[in-house]
Amino acid sequence: MTVNCRISVDNRPDATDAVFQAVPRIGESVSLSLEGNAQDFRVSRVVHVPNGSLEGAAIIVEVTTNLM
Numbered sequence: 001m002t003v004n005c006r007i008s009v010d011n012r013p014d015a016t017d018a019v020f021q022a023v024p025r026i027g028e029s030v031s032l033s034l035e036g037n038a039q040d041f042r043v044s045r046v047v048h049v050p051n052g053s054l055e056g057a058a059i060i061v062e063v064t065t066n067l068m
Helices: none
Strands: 004-009 017-019 027-034 038-047 057-066
Touching: 017 027, 027 057
Parallel strands: 004 057
Antiparallel strands: 004 017, 027 038, 038 057
């Protein structure tokens, strides 16, 4: 089973979609392909949105390039 998530990088206004095997946890390192380049990020926040109101995504994952 996979989980579709909406990804927000460093609180930028643009977001992208990603598919994970499980919902990432806060503090976990994730690798994402953005603009054709694979990059490593740290999960800073996970938000479950009831009814998937934000463009159909039910889970918003905020990631950061900063080390925690």
